[in-house]
Amino acid sequence: MRPRLFVTLSTAVVMSTTLPARAAGTVEFERITLDEGNVTAFLEATSQHYVDAMRALINERYRDEYRAIRWEALEEAMRGASVARLEYHFTVNGFPNVRVYHAMGGRSLSSIAQSIFEGPTRPGTPDSPLSPTDFDDESESAATKLPVIEEAAVDLADSRFYMGFGDVGVRAPVMARGSSVLDAFVVAEKDRLFDPEFKALRSIEKDLQDQVVPRGGSIRGSVSELVCTSCEGAMKRFSETYAIDIRLSHLYPSMRGAGLDELVASGKARLRGSLLVDATTDRPLLASDLLHGAREGQIRRSLSPRAMGRSFKRMPWSRRSFRLNPIRLPRLSEGSSEGSPPSRPRTPKDPATGC
């Protein structure tokens, strides 16, 4: 179901709530429509962590899985999962510090992969009127739902598939219900415990409780989808309890109304099918569209049958021989550490291939 959209160009709809009494925190949401600043870049980078981890998981557990329809389901699941990137800014001994929490919505990667590769084949199209209309529902029904506490354990065990996180950038996993002001609740049959922004906030809360980070900081970040209205209440409680300002940007998936009319009338943009594009360059203008396309590209480059080196009949697939996404290389400490700079490297090459 798509929400009705009311947005004006470059004028974000800011819903600001200042909390009273002991609540020192403020919660602000800004809807991002056009691709401005670095929101898309940061969310794309967050998404890449999860695509890479899923690739590692599949390589280990489902290497011989060939059925194309399962790959389609995988692509759809990864593309449809929302992502969030929240920064906790705080001060230690007068020096500013930041810890970044990355999260992807949904259950653990193991559970997602299991539901796709081990569950029953998902139905084809067209759906009957009684078919599930949302892939989440569908995948949920196909999967064996684990209790949250077990899901959290599975997610924790998946940590070995994730590369690139460290002390500053951390993954926000599924967490079992516990001493949290972020009451888990179900909205539209969806457990918000699995929303990426809640995973991230819960991780921040745990770090606050464990004194990994001090109180009194502020949170800013972005989410790839709209934050549900009822979720805002939980965030206000969080802000109030820990005296933390929260400022979240969430991507608004469309543009309608006066803002759109004005943009089109000015000749700067036009509608091409469902896309709002730059009238001159044809480039999509909405942050949501660009992020969606970028994530599709990540999946195509890392998780498609071609990328995974699968071979279907008469359809050779091979992974690209170059990467368009950040990868992790051996740390510098694994190289030389003393003496003078080495001479210019000349790696021996195979004369036949030039490699």
Next chain:
Amino acid sequence: MVRWPLALATASFVVGGGNAYATNTVGVDVFSHLQRERIARVGDEPLPRAQDPLVDQLLIEPSSPYSATRADPAFTNDVEWPEVLAQLPGRLSSGEAVAVLHWDLGLTRARPGQDILPRDGFRDPFVGASATKADVDADIFWHMVDLTGFRHSTKAATYAVAMQILRRQLLESDPGRQASLGIDGEVFRRVMKAVHLDQVTTYDMEYLATLVQHRLIHWQVGDRATTGARALPTVFRVARVAAAYRDAQGYLNGYPCNPAATPRVGTAGTGAEEDDRPLCFVAATDRAVHRWYVDESDRQARWVPEREADGIGRLAGFLSAVLVLLDLAPIVEMFEAVAADDLVTAKLFTSTEADVAAERADRLFCPLPE
């Protein structure tokens, strides 16, 4: 949020003059249009063997790093070329469209006074020409190499470009919305205030690396640089800044350029596989400078003095991803794949067509280890 009271520097570009120029055409992506036309024409069939690669048609001497550009490449005689031109916005002439291709594909040079009018503050016209073409301000340019030293100047180049991107975002966005848009002025302030690399936080390094990486993996051309000319693709901006640092460092075996910005015979590198000598950078094409950059960044990454292991080690860790991405010698083919991916986002290509572009590049790259 602090808004930095730093005015964007301005510079003039010398336009015209044979094949040497900086194009001022903005807001158009000729390469993507050409690619779309080609895919529409040949589909997923490989290009005819008789057809020279695009770059070979655009350069007079493709094997030379110092080649001039060709104003009337063979493909402009194809019957499809007028159709490509007709689809471009702004009624570009054939010459203007070809000039945009020269610029975006890294085929232009940076000779001071001929291709580029250097900005002030770089202490040397050759250094200034490369840095000006990269659109990096002098204060950022010198500060970043102060932090890393010339021994790690290729990394300084990446961060210098990132800092310039951030500065421009700070100048051109509403201060009230910068936090929501992920534009962090504090990062800029902290980095510019640091006197040693250890004072630059891991967060700041990651932040800046992400700004550059995003622009490396997406084909975003056609913006206007602060100089007024068309902005150079990010991959060449980084390489040009690194070249400027190399020129600023000086040469023990003699400067590789003559005063007239031509390569000094016997001293300047030829770009050949076994030739380690530095290029006369201002006389070299962006593409040739990028090839040098790949080797140089690899060489620098292998050396970490013990006393610098902390700051430099962290620096190398975050930049490794960028360096790998840049380590792509057949860069035009990579551009094709990058542009194709973004054309899928724009729903102008199918994913199959993007794969065709990727396969064409695949044939030119060595397999990646898992």
